[in-house]
Amino acid sequence: MKNFKTLQWIGDADGFLELTDQRKLPAEFTTMKCTTVEQLFDAIETLAVRGAPAIGVAAGFGICLAAQETDKLKISDALKHIEKRADFLAKSRPTAVNLFWALEKMKESARDFAEKNPNASLDAFKNHLLACAQEIYAHDVEMCAQIGINGEKFIPDNGGILTHCNAGALATAGNGTALSPIFEAQKKGKKFKVYADETRPLLQGARLTAWELQQAGIDVTLLCDNMAGALMKAGKVNAVIVGADRIAANGDAANKIGTYSLSVLAKAHGIPFYIAAPSSTFDLNIKTGAEIPIEHRHADEVACFAGLITAPKGIKVFNPAFDVTDAQNITAIITERGVIQPPNEQNIRKTICR
């Protein structure tokens, strides 16, 4: 089980946010304090905290830090200040949908409080906002736990499970999405091996997933992404489980680049392929994965490593951050609201819109 906190609020409404500094993993496990909104902005932007759910939770606490700047203001002015700071924090990462969702939720709650309690003390206002941020935190933990419970049955006892990127505890306030069923299976006493793709170019699998599984005492083996096929052929993989960044109404799922290849390989080897993601990942306004915009990132992520040149100068690079796995390659989608199997529009709406 997770034996560290991805992030936590320390103290009362005048406290601060403590983060596991993911930039330093796996060489060093350290926590960092965010006592100002600027520090949190920097932490999100530079990936000290990452993973869509974790970013959302952190942003919630960011509003508590903003509230500490409102001393001697009237509630209505404090609200205006908070809204301004929320807009600032929203610029820390452009694509993480949970960031905007959490900030919106905090602003709404602040507006609601200010409307109903125009003469309340600032302390009461700050306490209210902290309670709201803690609720987002608790909801995230609960979402992870429920995905774990719903997905545990897919973790084969005495089997091998392959995962890609980091959809683990480090990406959430709780036990993660894709890794949560694995932690749950461990709790139930199942024995299994986890194989973690290193996940080029940014090595989230090597740096983060391998680290957190090792920390949790789970038998984990690291491999390069191009070794997954050979591992499957050798009969070592009984299930693949990964997260998702956005899922279309028909079940097509965008996730970290390399996920699509894994799904094709799993299918060719008759291995079940699972996606674990909260219901908030579904975008039912989008019919198929073809409509999901794919972010293409800077060539240097591939052509350099820690400042070292690994490819010829001026080389063209294909560097999409995500790819789309067709619903037909996905055995089931595990959500906190239930398991969608097989993933199709009808089954998705039945589970997600209930």
Place this chain on the structure above:
Amino acid sequence: MKNFKTLQWIGDADGFLELTDQRKLPAEFTTMKCTTVEQLFDAIETLAVRGAPAIGVAAGFGICLAAQETDKLKISDALKHIEKRADFLAKSRPTAVNLFWALEKMKESARDFAEKNPNASLDAFKNHLLACAQEIYAHDVEMCAQIGINGEKFIPDNGGILTHCNAGALATAGNGTALSPIFEAQKKGKKFKVYADETRPLLQGARLTAWELQQAGIDVTLLCDNMAGALMKAGKVNAVIVGADRIAANGDAANKIGTYSLSVLAKAHGIPFYIAAPSSTFDLNIKTGAEIPIEHRHADEVACFAGLITAPKGIKVFNPAFDVTDAQNITAIITERGVIQPPNEQNIRKTICR
């Protein structure tokens, strides 16, 4: 076309071997002199020269360097010295079959000369050995050229070609194996794009293939290995072409790790998958790929990068250097003796044993 020499002998029998120092690519293009057998041993061991054919050719010239150490010896003693030095050079890399083949060929030729000309001058002996090493060199260049001619028709005009690792000019004395048809297609005026997998963990694709294609003025794009599936799905790949390290009698082919995954992905997308390799790569004593021993390499190749830790300390690593692609996933095998299509035992014997 290739505009550099992977290796070349400079001068007469008292000359030296000049190598492109592949350890410094792509950051720096430099050549290095090997004037002693020890220097060449070190160059092979530390991958300044690499690629099975290139290592064999270099070893041939290594015997010419050994012959320079025989001054004032009788021919029979010079022969003994050369045999001893060949045994030393054979220890530079344990698995490259061409290394042993070339050294054996040089020893045989030396023995033959010494037997027939016991009273010849040492100069005549050295000249004979240089001629023999140059013959190995020329044979390699010719083998590459013929693979290029035989494989050129598979390079789609206005298409995209994906390759993996480096089976290029840098791996041979000539234009390479998998890249030779690409250079030949360029000569014929075909327009196409080449996509080069970076090839983790040692990045031969990024460091070497991307470099030599860029040098040759070929439109080349680098990608991480896990992006190949997304690239195929996007319709950018019309053919895959790679080399091989060992091919069984039934056509199963061992090549750089990741090749098998590519073959499965190509099949799923209806993309032809070609292997280009000299006839010397076939091991007809081995019935299927299951009998090919797979070298597993050190964990640090995956868990570290240029001395930097990229994975948690003590992590278990799956790091096979090669995988085996089933004959049924291979559209054709391109050799200097002809194209084997489809690859099966009968077609292989017909082409290779003629």
